[in-house]
Amino acid sequence: MVDSTAADEPAGGSLAVRRRLDRGDPSTFPEWFNTRKPRANLIVARWVPLALVGLPVLVLFCIVVYPTVWMFYHALHDTNMMRLFQSNWSFVGLENFQTVLSSERFGDSIVHLGIYLTFGAVLQVLLGAMLALILYELVKNNFLRVVLLIAMVLPMMLPPSIVGVLWKFLLTPSNGAVNQALLNLGLIDQHIEWFNAGMSLWAIIIADVWNWTALPLLIVYSGRVSLPPAVYEAARVDGAGAWTTLRRITLPMLKEVIAIAFIVRFMDAFKFVDLVFIMTSGGPAQSSELPAYIAFQRGIREFAIGEAAAYAIVIFIASAVLITLFLKYLKKVLKAQGFA
């Protein structure tokens, strides 16, 4: 529709002008709307862009590239911390890797890692997802929701050292709070020896679940918040009940988010050292050791830098392969849904 006669009409108030305003005709926009002042060119010296890119690259080189190369180098040498600065280590080929892969200790730690992943990481993700959905779907008061969210996230904000010490106290067999509570509730007849050979790994898992459940909770909660409300309105109108909506709509849509929460906890498991060190030191009799802890123990505490580097590389390769496979799977799922 052409309307070039606007200039013929008295300005303001007239029906025609009002009509155009109602319809948002661009000819009624103020002049500044269509004109933009050109901005002066940003002229800088030639070295500025180089420096802006170069400095971070330099920092990254120092803290990432150099140590990695250094690690690969020493994994092939019989480096010992005692002789680290005397440079008198010798090339041993793949001997370190042979030691690592044939060690029974490392094999056991893989089993421990498996247990930790199934009952620690998976439980954290399941629990976190459940709490997040309960919080979002059932707590309708905004203030209460925020308070609960903060309360549930608090454990994650404590440093691992505090968490470790805290749970060491709570799980003390003779007079720890957990045993006392279980006794008083009549769930057990005698103290559970939390730090004995069979239980120490579980003690770590309990502390870790308490510490890290908030992370999947936050991830899933934010995922749920960002789901389109219109879809839920459609489900309401279509007649889907709460359970059907959860099973058929919410969970499938949160699949990727939950997977990402799991990946994060999965990656952390491979470098999980802090609580092991603080609560059990891998003991008793190496019954709660995880792979990364052995690398730490061999390298930092027993000075076998070469062997520790080999451990680190094996862990790195294993986790890299697993994560890649996982991401590939995730990409396939997303593609099947028409995203990405």
Place this chain on the structure above:
Amino acid sequence: MARVSLRDVNKIYRSRHDDVHAVNDLNLTVNDGEFVALLGPSGCGKTSTLRMIVGLEEISAGEIHFDDVLVNKLDSQARNVAMAFETYALYPNFTIEENLAFPLEVRGLPAPERRKKAREIAEILRIDDILDQRPGALSGGQQQRVSLGRALIRDPAVFILDEVMSHIDAHLKFQMLFDLKAIHQEMKRTMIYVTHDQVEALALADRVAVMSNAELQQFGTRNDLYHTPANVFVADFIGEPPTNFFEAELFTDHNGTVLKVVGSDLVIQLEPGHAQRILRWNERHLTVGIRPQSLHLGGDPALPALEAKVAINEYLGERSILTLTDGTRSFRAMVDPDTTAQRGERVKVHYALQDVMVFSGKTELIIL
């Protein structure tokens, strides 16, 4: 099947800073099996009205009845309404077939039957070739048709369709308007259709409710809206191109009573009977509306005419639109496409006396 009646329905969105009165004292009855369109510009409250009928929005005041049942407190499921959303609201993790069949799945229909029904509806809506895809891979128009199909697959008391054709291309829209009308005639279900496009509303609906500024302006058949618009807004909104409006004053001389356009030499004649009614109205400043369709180039010379210069001659295929100006006022006339009127040429456009609409200048309500 149901008759939907709204009584003094209000919607007020409350926020910390100010309240927005989105729907104001709306009274509307949609008869059983009737196709009603809610028509109005963006932000006029039509979607709020719709959401209250569906049960997605709380009713701030007033009552909504389905037949004789008060549904204010019932949720959408209990009201048994089907809705197609403007934003599609498709389930992203389902295939198109699953999307279409979800309302049936919820109602426990066995899978083979769901499949059959989904295919039927997909065929009608021309989406049977994309049944295995997911919404993310589809165009807006395709998603919109899936959303429409998901509503039509059910057998509800009322169908609610919210701007369901806004993203469908013009060619296909024409066909779909026809299909939707046919579906309605076959199903004989109550349908409420929200749109800002008068072409859709007038083509589909038995009656059209025109809304503006949170209020119902007029509710009637397309004839009512076109020939006796309740006020200036309806006269302006209905019809393409929009009605020509003139601010005019009553002027009586020895020839009788006429309307003189303010700030111009244009004079609009009135039927003698009408003049009497306007005089009785006792208002000097009036708004006169004449539709471009009522202005004829080279019509019966006995009829009154407006004389003006041609500013623009728009050729639109089956017709042309002349924009005329007398220097101060401009207005449009719809004429034969083979009109050769050039820019600057003086022409006379004739009109019939009964095509002149007169509105009160103060209240903007129609006088005749």
